Amino acid sequence: MRSAEFNKEHVLRQAMATFMQYGYNKTSMQTLTKATGLHPGSIYCAFKNKKGLLLGAIEQYQQDRNAQFETLFSQHTTAHSALSALLDVIVDECLNGESGQVCLLTKTLTELEGQNDEISSVLANNLISFENSLAKVIQDGIERQEISAKPDAKERAQFLAMGIYGMRTYAATQRQADILRQLSDRLLATVLT
Secondary structure, three states: OOOOOOOOOHHHHHHHHHHHHHHOOOOOOOHHHHHOOOOOOHHHHOOOOOHHHHHHHHHHHHHHHHHHHHHHOOOOHHHHHHHHHHHHHHHHHHOOOOOOHHHEEEEEEEEEEOOOHHHHHHHHHHHHHHHHHHHHHHOOOOOOOOOOOOOOEEEHHHHHHHHHHHHHHHOOOOOHHHHHHHHHHHHHHHHHH
8 A cells, every 4th residue: 555645744734723723623524634635545544533633733733833932032042031022922923813723732622621631641741841941941041040049940930831821812802912912021020020
């Protein structure tokens, strides 16, 4: 049997966008075949089933976001400027109406919580990875003595992640630039104080 040839990253990004738009349960295989350009047999051969395609899309999403954050953080020399730039990106995504489209992890976790342990575990691990990235930036700031050592980097990163998730949710109904930027500034000040 000949294996299907396709651009796996492209297919996973198309699947990712489809899952973010419709959610896992409302995404049909017909919708996925249309979005990815693959025949159902190719999807089943490459990913086994819709769940396998979702897990692949989550992995691609995490790789893409990690690369985005790594690039963003590498452009800044202080924890304050790096985290401020991150929050600016998130506020811009919220203002552009992308907040519901931007976090496959939280959207899928909310939708599937308690329905599939494997997916929930993968999502939780990816969210912890995001917190760890934030903690590293904060810890670097602590070590450069830009930030006090208490509370520790992990606690600050957890608070920041919670604030980011909350801001995305809040922005779904309150998409006002001045308010979101004010909340973002207050969140950053609280994390770094």
